[in-house]
Amino acid sequence: MTVIAHVSDVHVDGTQRSAERTRAVMAYLDGLNADLDAVLVTGDIADHGRPEEYELARELLFASRHPVMVCPGNHDERAAFREFLLREPPSKEPSLKDLSSKEPVNHVRDVGGAVIALCDSSIPGADDGVLEDETLDWLSQVLKETPETAPVLVGFHHPPTLLHEPFIDGIRQFRTKRLAEIADSHNNVVGFLCGHAHTAAATTFAGRPLLVAPGVVSTLRLPWEQRAHPEDYVHLDQPPAIAFHVLDDTGRITTHYRSVLV
Ligand SMILES: [Fe+2]
Numbered sequence: 737m738t739v740i741a742h743v744s745d746v747h748v749d750g751t752q753r754s755a756e757r758t759r760a761v762m763a764y765l766d767g768l769n770a771d772l773d774a775v776l777v778t779g780d781i782a783d784h785g786r787p788e789e790y791e792l793a794r795e796l797l798f799a800s801r802h803p804v805m806v807c808p809g810n811h812d813e814r815a816a817f818r819e820f821l822l823r824e825p826p827s828k829e830p831s832l833k834d835l836s837s838k839e840p841v842n843h844v845r846d847v848g849g850a851v852i853a854l855c856d857s858s859i860p861g862a863d864d865g866v867l868e869d870e871t872l873d874w875l876s877q878v879l880k881e882t883p884e885t886a887p888v889l890v891g892f893h894h895p896p897t898l899l900h901e902p903f904i905d906g907i908r909q910f911r912t913k914r915l916a917e918i919a920d921s922h923n924n925v926v927g928f929l930c931g932h933a934h935t936a937a938a939t940t941f942a943g944r945p946l947l948v949a950p951g952v953v954s955t956l957r958l959p960w961e962q963r964a965h966p967e968d969y970v971h972l973d974q975p976p977a978i979a980f981h982v983l984d985d986t987g988r989i990t991t992h993y994r995s996v997l998v
């Protein structure tokens with residue numbers, strides 16, 4: 737059995753609020769009775785993509801006793817994400833560094849018999865998302881190299897389907913046909929994980945579960961919830977929350993959602 741904590745949208749911005757919420761979530765995970773196979777943080781890690789936000793996010797997230805994996809969201813900035821959050825060593829060739837810093841940030845890891853592929857769905861300078869051909873080629877290669885017996889979870893920031901909240905639906909992940917085709921040709925892709933929507937939600941994509949992490953920094957206000965004005969998209973008063981995904985030996989996923997007291 738594999739147990740993964742799924743954290744998203746911490747939006748570290750230098751304020752006490754985002755830091756306290758992120759710290760509370762990570763302290764809760766550190767206080768668990770067992771080691772987790774992984775903690776995934778599916779994007780919008782820094783609110784403005786600034787170096788100092790990533791320095792703080794690094795302290796808050798990577799001090800965890802559990803292995804932590806991250807991918808960027810629309811609020812992140814690839815070059816600063818690499819340099820200040822991941823602390824990837826800079827290239828000796830400035831021109832090469834410039835090129836590599838613009839490439840998508842994709843990572844794969846084996847965790848407790850399962851494979852997690854975290855893809856960069858961000859589009860520099862835009863709020864909606866897409867998996868670039870380079871990322872989809874990378875994902876295809878990961879799946880080719882993974883034994884068919886190993887369940888694979890594919891994560892990214894932007895939900896690749898409608899969640900029925902117009903603001904989020906307008907900045908979701910677009911051009912998702914090839915992602916669905918890749919999943920269709922690999923039966924061991926058992927589910928998709930995303931953030932961005934700041935709401936604990938569950939739906940399907942390509943016939944698999946699509947599990948949406950709640951937001952740490954805020955919670956989406958649904959169209960049928962009270963709004964002070966039409967663009968009042970988020971609850972700021974709801975507690976931060978996370979998901980636990982449990983993957984059993986048959987590759988079936990069970991998700992538990994938890995809110996965390998600050
Ligand atoms: Fe977000």
Ligand SMILES: [Fe+2]
Nearest residue numbers: 780809810932
């Ligand atoms: Fe986002």
